[in-house]
Each structure stands twice: as structure tokens, then as C-alpha cells.
Amino acid sequence: MINDAFDRMGLAHYYQRFDVPADRLKEAVDGMKALGVSGFNVTVPHKVAVMPHLDAVDEEAKSIGAVNTVINDNGTFIGRNTDGRGYLLALQEAVGGNLSHKNILMIGAGGAARGVAVTLDRFGIRCLDITNRTMEKANTLITNGIRYSPTRAITSSEAIDHMHHYDIIINTTSVGMSPHTKEMPLSVDHISSGVMLSDLIYNPLETKWLAEGKKQGAITMNGLDMFINQGALAFENVDGRFSKPGTYERNRVGSNEK
Ligand code: NAP
Numbered sequence: 001m002i003n004d005a006f007d008r009m010g011l012a013h014y015y016q017r018f019d020v021p022a023d024r025l026k027e028a029v030d031g032m033k034a035l036g037v038s039g040f041n042v043t044v045p046h047k048v049a050v051m052p053h054l055d056a057v058d059e060e061a062k063s064i065g066a067v068n069t070v071i072n073d074n075g076t077f078i079g080r081n082t083d084g085r086g087y088l089l090a091l092q093e094a095v096g097g098n099l100s101h102k103n104i105l106m107i108g109a110g111g112a113a114r115g116v117a118v119t120l121d122r123f124g125i126r127c128l129d130i131t132n133r134t135m136e137k138a139n140t141l142i143t144n145g146i147r148y149s150p151t152r153a154i155t156s157s158e159a160i161d162h163m164h165h166y167d168i169i170i171n172t173t174s175v176g177m178s179p180h181t182k183e184m185p186l187s188v189d190h191i192s193s194g195v196m197l198s199d200l201i202y203n204p205l206e207t208k209w210l211a212e213g214k215k216q217g218a219i220t221m222n223g224l225d226m227f228i229n230q231g232a233l234a235f236e237n238v239d240g241r242f243s244k245p246g247t248y249e250r251n252r253v254g255s256n257e258k
Helices: 002-008 022-035 059-064 083-095 111-123 135-145 156-161 208-215 224-238 247-252
Strands: 039-041 069-073 076-080 103-107 127-131 151-153 168-171 196-199 219-221
Touching: 002 224, 022 076, 039 224, 059 076, 059 083, 059 111, 059 135, 069 224, 083 111, 083 196, 083 219, 083 224, 103 111, 111 127, 111 135, 127 135, 127 156, 135 151, 196 208, 208 219
Parallel strands: 103 127, 103 168, 127 151, 168 196, 196 219
Antiparallel strands: 039 069, 069 076
């Protein structure tokens, strides 16, 4: 996707994957600085571990607690995170721009959940409930990442009891991902007709949870648009010659951002 974009824009850049062992991450980052790369992406399992090896990490990535994009700003490596905004753009497209009146339930409190929750909180939502198999992680996410929205960590049975109250339910867990496609993160029995069910999983494109929700009258959205958007945002960020770093946040990250 990135190389295709370089070609279409007539830019003499090249995007290359490298499989970096955890114990050689610092050397890999130093090597990229020596080579003078314009920037790079970081993915699982290095999104958190890369942070101490960078010169700076912007506020958004700090709040999320992970980096997926690194920009070379005249020799200074700056870590950013486009996962949450990639998700936000996809969600806005699916439900319309304004989320300030939406009651949201998020299932899961792992790495992807942090990006989603922090970004929704900054953008402006009515309330966020988080349910996770390990409750402690939901509480930590709220304490470290949420600043503006009324947010609670709740059990799965509390979530089921409140199901009719939610406008949007987001699955950020890996439950239902291939090859375990028969599993569901939460029952859809008590959802309201017209609720938005949003699954971060894109393999399969339609999880069992989305398929069952659709039968109950839900509107559904898979994780593909988030995946494409986070890559497109990283692309915009990587080279100062065709982007203006910082402009995106000022223009589009939302109403709560100070
Ligand atoms: P992660 O950090 O390992 O978090 C996994 C989450 O799933 C945790 O909340 C974990 O609960 C929960 N979980 C795992 N197995 C479970 C089970 N059997 N029962 C209940 N809960 C379970 O992983 P991640 O990086 O956040 O990724 C999560 C999912 O998001 C993956 O499917 C990934 O493909 C997807 N994703 C999509 C995009 C995109 O662009 N669309 C981007 C990133 C991630 P505990 O805390 O209790 O362990």
C-alpha cells in the first residue's frame, strides 16, 4: 500500500519490511538513524519497547503508551501513534462525525484498546464503559489514559445488563479472530436494534459476533478501514516534503484536545 502510494505520487522512496528480534531493537533503531531513513512503522511486539530508544515521543503516543510511527525530523526520531485516529476516522465515516452524544461500550483493554479509548476520549464522547477479562487492565487503562469522559470498568455481566444503553459497542479483543472464528467476545442477545457493532478484527472480515449482531438488527463495521487509515496517516506523517507534521492533529483531533 505504501509503495503504491509512493509510486503514484512520483516519490523516490521505498518501504521495506524488516523482522527485528526483540533483543536487537535498539541496534535496529540506531541503524536506521545511521542510514538516514525518513521514518518507519513499528508493529507488534515492538510498539511499547521501541519508546525508550527514540529521541522523543509525542503526547498522543505517550497517552496511548505505544508508538507505531517514527518520523525522522532532521536527525531526531519522534514517535507517534496513528492507530487511534485510524479507528476514529473509520468510526466517523460509519456513524457520522459527531460522537458527543454516544454511549460506548468497549470490550478489551489490550494495546489496540488503549489507542481507541484514548482517541475517543480526546475527540469527545458521552460515556465509555470498558469490560475486559482481566479487570485490572481495564482499570489501568482508565487511570493512565482517560482524561475527559465519564468512564467505568465493568464486568461482562454488568455490560450485558446495560446492553440496551449503548449506541456503539467495540470489540478490541482478539476473540473471534482466525483461526478461532466460532468464538464471540460477548453475547449479542440484548443489544438494541440499530446499535453499531464495531470489530477491530479484519480476519475474517465478518466475525461471528458481527454476523450474529446483524441478525439482531445491528449495523456492523469490521477492522479493515482502521487498518488502512492508520497506514495512510503514517504515510502522511513520514516525510516533511509531502506532509506538514502536526497539522493533522490541530485540524482533526477533536473537541476535547487542549
Ligand atoms: P493484546 O494487546 O494482546 O490484547 C488482547 C485483548 O484481547 C485483551 O483485552 C485480552 O484480555 C483479550 N483477550 C484475548 N483472548 C481472550 C479470551 N480468550 N477471552 C477474553 N478476552 C480475551 O492485542 P491487541 O494488539 O490489542 O489486538 C487485539 C485485536 O485487535 C486483534 O484481533 C488485532 O488483530 C486487532 N487489531 C486490529 C487493528 C486494525 O487496524 N484493525 C489494529 C490493532 C489490533 P486480557 O487483558 O484479559 O488478556
